[in-house]
Amino acid sequence: QSAYAQIVHYGMNAKVGNVSFEMPQPGEMVIDKPYSEKTAELIDSEVRELINTAHVFTTELLIKHKDNISKVAERLLKQEILSREDMIELLGKRPFPEKS
Template identity: 55%
Template sequence: MNEKVGQISFDLPRQGDMVLEKPYSEATARLIDDEVRILINDAYKRTVALLAEKKADVEKVALPLLEKEVLDKNDMVELLGPRPFAEKSTYEEFVEGTGSLDEDTSPPEGLKDWNREREGSEEPAGEKVTSQVQGAGPA
């Protein structure tokens, strides 16, 4: 949905249905492809600019993350300072009402109470940030 493509949507085929033709023309397909390419390129440029702008903060987090592999919320606050916004929800509140009735949306065992206050402390339980880079190690 943008100014060139407009406010349109197309029914997706149901699972198992044969798709013999697209519900739009080749010209519309090219327009959609072009607009998607523009969106992706713009997002890439914004991401590169943001990483360049925040390079010092990225390095502040990356180096300890490579050493420890896991950083909790307290580590992040120590490295970057407090969040610039208040935390408004817990995981349970975030996923409430999502999924089907028989789907288990409870957090994994390691994330239970991740955003709850610790007993005797005003700090919420530590959020975990882990390294997802394979083969990454200290430089």
């Protein structure tokens, strides 16, 4: 639903363009779409591509950081709640400057 909103409602897609179509509210009946069948197919294709790209990126990110994820998961099984200090102990300092 958020992928459709990104493309259809907010116009955040290069192929569909910077256009915004009103999206139906949950439970609302849709009689006619405010765009053609060809545009609907393009939107569906772009939504699929957006989701697939996000899935690949997320999977790669999880694999890359698997050791750190395991450390945090093991500690959570023991403690249930982790503090900022616990996270620094497990993962080291943040890779970017602290906000004041």
